[in-house]
Amino acid sequence: MNATERQRRRVGTALALPAGTLLAVLLLLPSIGVLSFSLTDYQFGMPGFDWVGLANYAKLFTDPDIRRSLFNTLLYVVMVAPLSIFAALALAILIEGEGRLGSVFQTIYFLPITATLVAMATAWEVALHPTFGMVNAALSAFGFAKVRFLSDPDTALATLAVIGVWKILGYNTLLFLAGLATIDRDLYEAAAIDGADGGWGRFTLVTWPQLAPVTLFVTVITLIRCFSEFETVAVLTNGGPSGATDMILFTLYQQAFRYFDIGVASALAVAFLLFVALLSIVQVSLFERGGAA
Amino acid sequence: MTRRDLSRLATRTVLVLVAIITLMPFVEMLAVSFASKSEVYTGAVLPMPSLAATIANYGYAIREVPLLRYLANGAFVCGMIVLLQVLIAAPAGYALAKLPFRGRPILFGAVIVALMIPLQVPAIPLYLAIAYAGLLNSYTALILPFVVSAFGIFLFRQFFVSYPDEVLEAARLDGFSELAIVWRLMLPAARPAVMAFAMISIIVHWNDLYWPLVVVTKTSMMTPPIGLMEFRSSGDSTGHIGALMAGGVIATAPLVACFLILQRHLVRGLSFGVRT
Numbered sequence: 221m222n223a224t225e226r227q228r229r230r231v232g233t234a235l236a237l238p239a240g241t242l243l244a245v246l247l248l249l250p251s252i253g254v255l256s257f258s259l260t261d262y263q264f265g266m267p268g269f270d271w272v273g274l275a276n277y278a279k280l281f282t283d284p285d286i287r288r289s290l291f292n293t294l295l296y297v298v299m300v301a302p303l304s305i306f307a308a309l310a311l312a313i314l315i316e317g318e319g320r321l322g323s324v325f326q327t328i329y330f331l332p333i334t335a336t337l338v339a340m341a342t343a344w345e346v347a348l349h350p351t352f353g354m355v356n357a358a359l360s361a362f363g364f365a366k367v368r369f370l371s372d373p374d375t376a377l378a379t380l381a382v383i384g385v386w387k388i389l390g391y392n393t394l395l396f397l398a399g400l401a402t403i404d405r406d407l408y409e410a411a412a413i414d415g416a417d418g419g420w421g422r423f424t425l426v427t428w429p430q431l432a433p434v435t436l437f438v439t440v441i442t443l444i445r446c447f448s449e450f451e452t453v454a455v456l457t458n459g460g461p462s463g464a465t466d467m468i469l470f471t472l473y474q475q476a477f478r479y480f481d482i483g484v485a486s487a488l489a490v491a492f493l494l495f496v497a498l499l500s501i502v503q504v505s506l507f508e509r510g511g512a513a
Numbered sequence: 514m515t516r517r518d519l520s521r522l523a524t525r526t527v528l529v530l531v532a533i534i535t536l537m538p539f540v541e542m543l544a545v546s547f548a549s550k551s552e553v554y555t556g557a558v559l560p561m562p563s564l565a566a567t568i569a570n571y572g573y574a575i576r577e578v579p580l581l582r583y584l585a586n587g588a589f590v591c592g593m594i595v596l597l598q599v600l601i602a603a604p605a606g607y608a609l610a611k612l613p614f615r616g617r618p619i620l621f622g623a624v625i626v627a628l629m630i631p632l633q634v635p636a637i638p639l640y641l642a643i644a645y646a647g648l649l650n651s652y653t654a655l656i657l658p659f660v661v662s663a664f665g666i667f668l669f670r671q672f673f674v675s676y677p678d679e680v681l682e683a684a685r686l687d688g689f690s691e692l693a694i695v696w697r698l699m700l701p702a703a704r705p706a707v708m709a710f711a712m713i714s715i716i717v718h719w720n721d722l723y724w725p726l727v728v729v730t731k732t733s734m735m736t737p738p739i740g741l742m743e744f745r746s747s748g749d750s751t752g753h754i755g756a757l758m759a760g761g762v763i764a765t766a767p768l769v770a771c772f773l774i775l776q777r778h779l780v781r782g783l784s785f786g787v788r789t
Contacts, residue, residue, distance in 0.1 A: 232614030
């Protein structure tokens with residue numbers, strides 16, 4: 221090894237050291253810390269703690285409040301994910317066929333991506349308000365009864381799901397549009413020669429198979445985002461009415477930073493991490509293959 | 514009407530309907546922020562705008578909420594986060610891409626693992642450490658957990674890998690130090706990646722509610738999302754719906770304006786995973 225190469229190695233270590241140290245201190249070691257906390261009954265502010273094995277994990281299945289929260293999370297994912305994925309795909313295809321007018325719709329659909337969700341959630345709340353909201357005014361104009369969207373336990377979670385779809389739809393549309401742009405035009409001509417002239421034929425023969433990696437990518441991102449829903453719960457419902465909108469991150473937040481039950485909160489964090497990590501492995505392996513294109 | 518016209522009409526109807534639903538909360542927020550209390554409570558679908566009410570609503574949001582303070586906090590926190598993220602991630606990305614050092618596979622592995630860990634996991638120990646250090650309700654607490662971005666390191670590494678080695682050799686012969694190469698050659702060449710990264714980072718941290726909610730309880734340290742949430746849940750907001758919506762407009766407008774101007778860059782950044 222000559223002098224310049226040795227020096228280059230030294231510089232490489234020096235340039236990577238700040239990032240490496242901070243990753244370890246701020247992310248990796250605390251995450252290992254959470255794993256250890258999850259095996260204890262540690263409470264913030266208490267002098268000591270005991271090791272309790274997997275008792276905190278058992279609680280995730282036995283505690284009725286936590287079970288309901290996990291069930292609500294699944295229900296929310298089931299309501300938001302399929303709709304926001306397939307509607308986005310349909311919108312992307314419709315926009316692509318529109319030319320210049322399409323980019324106007326594109327810009328409108330993208331607006332929720334940058335908007336501050338806390339602000340938009342309160343705007344939704346006003347719009348859905350039983351006495352002065354735009355939505356209920358429209359409902360009564362068409363002869364429907366007014367709905368107490370957020371304060372009725374039967375509709376609250378579904379209402380948050382609608383806001384969830386509203387938030388994520390434009391982003392998914394953007395990803396599908398990026399994917400559509402990478403499809404080779406020649407494939408459509410080849411499909412036409414094979415007799416696939418209509419829209420449906422073109423879709424099943426070319427668009428759908430060509431978009432498969434993008435669809436997988438969108439699905440992973442959407443699932444992670446749905447699973448991580450926090451703002452609308454924290455701002456609009458506080459998990460209520462009577463626990464109807466409690467979801468995993470809100471429960472985790474309350475256990476850790478309201479009740480200071482670090483043991484249970486850590487077990488929830490580990491469960492959350494496992495789910496996100498599994499999905500992320502799919503995502504990273506897509507990245508590593510150089511993206512979908 | 515031909516079949517083609519019919520399908521075009523159907524397409525546009527769908528697109529317009531979705532556009533109306535997308536814009537609905539924005540319209541409601543703007544309309545209520547321009548309206549007087551009595552207009553809002555009579556339940557008109559679109560309350561009449563009035564200049565006096567607009568001034569009252571926005572004035573209340575700025576002076577009493579106090580939204581200007583939140584905006585300043587948000588701008589400072591986001592600015593520091595982005596600055597530190599680029600300062601820390603760019604050299605590491607360069608080292609991973611171009612310099613053969615011993616810890617390289619370990620660091621790359623750590624970056625990949627870190628990409629999968631959501632903030633809520635390390636948040637618990639980080640909160641305990643920050644609380645014991647007496648740093649709750651400080652800018653340090655708001656900024657510290659985000660100074661290193663695994664996504665940033667990964668993005669810069671991907672961008673730098675394709676940079677031609679001959680140019681690097683020539684720069685070294687011209688007497689460039691490795692740090693000078695990062696700042697004067699690589700970062701300018703990676704401007705699209707830096708722009709995209711900075712915009713995504715600003716959107717994420719400007720809008721973040723979770724972490725500020727964990728470490729901030731004092732009004733003077735709040736960022737716009739937690740400040741708005743605080744105002745909404747205080748009894749004060751029931752009498753000042755217009756001011757609440759005005760606050761929402763003020764908190765949302767900077768990024769939405771930014772997005773409309775820089776849409777192309779942002780779209781490229783956000784679709785990074787689809788076409789690298």
